[in-house]
Amino acid sequence: MLEAVMVQPGQIEFREVPRPGVEKDHVLIEVKACGVCGSDLHVYHGKHPFTSYPVIQGHEFAGVVDAVGSDVEGIEPGRKVTVVPSLVCGRCYPCRHGRTNICDALKVMGFQAPGCHRNFFSVPADNVIPIPEELSFEAGAMVEPLAVGVHAVRRSGLKAGMKVLVLGAGPVGLLTMQAAKASGASEALIVDRVDFRLEVARKLGADHTINGDREAVAGAIRQAFGADGADLIFECVGLEATIETAVQVARKGTRIMVVGVVGGRPRISIGLLQDRELELVGTLMYMRPDFDQAIAWIAEGSVTPTELITARFPFTELPRAYREADEHPERNLKVMVLF
Ligand SMILES: [Zn+2]
Ligand SMILES: [Zn+2]
Known part of the structure; x- marks a missing residue:
């Protein structure tokens, strides 16, 4: 499979790597759509204070479950899903008091942990959220923003x-x-x-x-x-x-x-x-209930985030997707990368 590594600001390299296995509490997702975000562009310019290189970016995405670990229940291969990209410790004061989005040890996929710019992505099952089958992958990728x-x-x-x-x-x-x-x-x-x-x-x-x-x-x-x-x-x-x-x-x-x-x-x-x-x-990012609410609103049509999509690029043209988002704010809101 292919993965895209930002080796230094502004430089994205594609690498052919073996498809990852799936750990017992993880879910392997075939990535289908991923949005380019303003924070991605900060990393692209070397101006993100909490990201070092090399980094695999991509944190607003949807895909299909390819395989599930032996301990995972309630998620089956073939399900359409999106992912909460925050990795939290569960032990610090904010985590113990239900505010995991401000976890003291917060890591976010695509910044301090690998992101989804790859064909197959293994993520903790706790972060995976099924989306209704009738939602498009693009809509699924808009749940995070x-x-x-x-x-x-x-x-x-x-x-x-x-x-x-x-x-x-x-x-x-x-x-x-x-x-x-x-x-x-x-x-x-x-x-x-x-x-x-x-x-x-x-x-x-x-x-x-x-x-x-x-x-x-x-x-x-x-x-x-x-x-x-x-x-x-x-x-x-x-x-x-x-x-x-x-x-x-x-x-x-x-x-x-x-x-x-x-x-x-x-x-x-x-x-x-x-x-x-x-x-x-x-206010910082979100927690799982915010994802659930976002999915419900998209499904019922009261919020229509796919109308923000202004350009689409195949994954193999990821550098062009970044340039389009970066150089043309006058005509872009959300640039979508399709796998
Ligand atoms: Zn984002
Ligand atoms: Zn924590």
Whole structure:
């Protein structure tokens, strides 16, 4: 079988290797579809703080079970599955208190552990989640990015009828917006600088969209939601400017979810947090219930993540898939790799 190794930033090498065996508590998956993610591009550029080389990437994927280990129950060969890519210790304080996504020893497939850029991939059975047969492999590969939004919304305390502001219409922003609406948000206003992304946002159910380069966010909130403004804010960019915008436009006493991965040490107005009793709440990845919810919403059609797919490449053209995602943000949301 073939595997793709990123030997150093920007350099992917294909290697012919034997098909792996299956350990007793593992499941061997024939990989069928895998999305390219923003974090993959950070690794591609050598800018991911917690990944060393060589690394086999790929963490948002779906496939078919090829074989199961002798101790594995409830998963049979032939089942369509997706995989929770987090490997957790089960012993640290967060793990013992049901918060495995912030495990002290967290490793993620494709970053600190091998990922799915290979034809056959052996993973712990505990991480494998069957998906309905009628779901496509591409939809299965979109469960992981959607689960990020599901988790963010779950942590946000969103209540039915709330009006939400989403900063950033990349994959995470769009899927967080859809998750918020599926959870009962009455209206969503989404902000981005790329018109194409705002078009997709409207297709996905955004009630109001603005291009932040041309329009002020504060005014747009008043126009969309009236004087009371937004009930909840999801910051899905991770830049100083957008986090500061969130702090500036938040109604007193409201919560800002920091969903975007933040680089560096942004300077933001902490004084306003104190003075306006704002809450800045972090959210990281997901846990298994977030995957279950994401799968249920995709299956019932209330969330439609495959509409984010803008380009497809065969696995053998993986370097082209990275370049397309990296060099053309103006026309891409999710680049999908098919095996
Ligand atoms: Zn990802
Ligand atoms: Zn742990």
